[in-house]
Amino acid sequence: MSNLRTQEVEMLLEVLSAMDDKDQLYALIEDLFTIREIKETSQRLSVAQLLSQGKPYTAIAEITGASATTIARVSKALNYGSGGYRLALDVLNGKGSQGDEPDAE
Incomplete structure (x- = not known):
């Protein structure tokens, strides 16, 4: 699994952990995922x-x-x-x- 934790994954983790507004988080999830x-x-x-x-x-x-x-x-x-x-x-x-x-x- 260590190969999965790339710089891109770290960036995603940083963004997700910084967001505390559910509506903003939903907007991001809706844009990121199908x-x-x-x-x-x-x-x-x-x-x-x-x-x-x-x-x-x-x-x-x-x-x-x-x-x-x-x-x-x-x-x-x-x-x-x-x-x-x-x-x-x-x-x-x-x-x-x-x-x-x-x-x-």
Whole structure:
């Protein structure tokens, strides 16, 4: 994966991490990705959320429309990946670090 983290990727990360307005971020995503890519990426996040809740593949496929292959890939990344899905799920569950330490008082 280290070959993936190029100067161009670093530039993208810099831009994404600096944007805190959802409408501006949406505009960028809409320009960067195709409609299909946005839908598929969003679907994967929903799949990860449902997997983390213990839902079975059949229920996830029914709820999200994702294929068994997509669900399996997300499951593999969730369990053996670099932790990105877990971080995203923490954000969705209100546990994401946005510069704040949890109850550090």
